[in-house]
Amino acid sequence: MDRIYLDYAATTPLDAEVLNAMIPVYRENFGNPSSSHFFGQAAEGAVEQARSGIAKLLNAKNFDILFTSGGSESDNLALRGTAMAERRKRGANRILVSAVEHPAILATAKQLRDEFGFEFEILRVDKFGQVILEELEKNLTESVAIVSVIHGNNEIGTVNPIPEIAEICHSKGVLLHTDAVQAAAHLDLDLEQLGADLVSIGAHKFYGPKGVGALIKRKEIKPLPQISGGKQEGGIRAGTHNVPGIVGMTVALRRQTEFRAAEYQNIVQLRDRLIEGVLQSVSGSTLTGHPTKRLANHASFVFEGINGNELLINLDMAGFAVSSGSACKVGNPSPSEVLLALGIDSNLALGSLRVTLGRFSTQEHADRFLEVLPGMVTRLRG
Numbered sequence: 414m415d416r417i418y419l420d421y422a423a424t425t426p427l428d429a430e431v432l433n434a435m436i437p438v439y440r441e442n443f444g445n446p447s448s449s450h451f452f453g454q455a456a457e458g459a460v461e462q463a464r465s466g467i468a469k470l471l472n473a474k475n476f477d478i479l480f481t482s483g484g485s486e487s488d489n490l491a492l493r494g495t496a497m498a499e500r501r502k503r504g505a506n507r508i509l510v511s512a513v514e515h516p517a518i519l520a521t522a523k524q525l526r527d528e529f530g531f532e533f534e535i536l537r538v539d540k541f542g543q544v545i546l547e548e549l550e551k552n553l554t555e556s557v558a559i560v561s562v563i564h565g566n567n568e569i570g571t572v573n574p575i576p577e578i579a580e581i582c583h584s585k586g587v588l589l590h591t592d593a594v595q596a597a598a599h600l601d602l603d604l605e606q607l608g609a610d611l612v613s614i615g616a617h618k619f620y621g622p623k624g625v626g627a628l629i630k631r632k633e634i635k636p637l638p639q640i641s642g643g644k645q646e647g648g649i650r651a652g653t654h655n656v657p658g659i660v661g662m663t664v665a666l667r668r669q670t671e672f673r674a675a676e677y678q679n680i681v682q683l684r685d686r687l688i689e690g691v692l693q694s695v696s697g698s699t700l701t702g703h704p705t706k707r708l709a710n711h712a713s714f715v716f717e718g719i720n721g722n723e724l725l726i727n728l729d730m731a732g733f734a735v736s737s738g739s740a741c742k743v744g745n746p747s748p749s750e751v752l753l754a755l756g757i758d759s760n761l762a763l764g765s766l767r768v769t770l771g772r773f774s775t776q777e778h779a780d781r782f783l784e785v786l787p788g789m790v791t792r793l794r795g
């Protein structure tokens with residue numbers, strides 16, 4: 414069977430050029446970047462070249478790039494590490510996170526509350542999943558250690574106005590973290606303009622390898638290490654560097670930046686035809702997330718009278734790889750907290766579907782999907 418991959422928000426295939434850049438690192442440049450001999454220096458050179466490459470691509474000259482094992486670790490280091498550092502520095506013990514954060518942020522915030530004595534408040538979002546700025550202003554005081562708001566949402570595609578949110582946070586002297594793991598693939602990130610103080614990215618969402626990411630933070634911020642040990646990454650993140658992964662992530666980000674400029678309009682057009690096609694051909698269907706301020710590749714829906722997991726199993730059997738929303742929710746029968754936060758009824762929220770496009774998506778993929786979906790939904794309802 415011809416299988417069609419429509420789940421680029423879960424992960425992307427590794428770019429062949431990225432793999433080509435990684436192979437010689439695996440083969441020859443195997444040294445430990447912390448070793449002082451020739452082999453160590455060669456590996457360190459590759460890591461530092463990657464670091465300055467990423468800083469350049471993201472216009473991040475006033476930031477440090479900290480290499481991590483991926484988006485989840487970057488989110489953990491940003492939220493837990495900064496919350497603890499800010500509490501020690503100035504006694505701030507409250508955390509504000511939006512209601513539509515990735516579990517890597519939401520679960521960390523809950524842990525900080527339940528195990529580490531922080532207070533945590535959830536910032537309400539509007540029906541499209543954007544943070545309500547007045548809510549932020551109302552809840553923001555100097556006792557807040559850190560605010561975390563997702564940039565481009567993985568489940569519903571909504572893009573938050575990070576520069577405006579940053580301005581509000583900074584007016585109270587509070588740091589802002591943004592999870593840009595999805596956004597890094599689809600938006601031109603310019604960290605000077607973005608305004609956030611800490612930014613998480615993960616390579617496998619933009620055709621890079623799995624298990625590598627970065628936390629990009631303003632130079633003056635010193636998060637408490639979440640992995641303690643050696644002196645790597647300025648003493649903030651111990652552990653021998655994933656040198657091939659770091660090199661691969663940098664090539665992937667460069668390639669994706671080029672690809673985005675050339676292909677962005679095509680993906681947006683494909684996305685909009687898909688959204689229109691689904692809404693027209695499936696009765697009782699609703700788009701979730703923002704109609705226009707959404708990631709270029711992202712289409713997400715809820716269907717009345719449908720079990721989302723059942724739908725995606727049937728689509729899988731028909732050759733379409735899609736998601737019910739978040740890769741972390743497979744097998745979980747409770748409705749998504751993100752969809753509930755939009756005010757979607759909990760029964761309806763169980764009927765969610767996420768279709769995310771990417772570099773290898775074609776009009777034919779979208780057409781074939783639209784040929785199959787309506788009949789399948791009718792059959793599952795009956």
Ligand SMILES: *Cc1c(COP(=O)(O)O)cnc(C)c1O
Binds near residue numbers: 486563
């Ligand atoms: C995928 C994802 C993460 C987690 O990243 P990993 O590299 O898989 O740990 C965090 N936040 C968002 C928005 C994501 O899409």
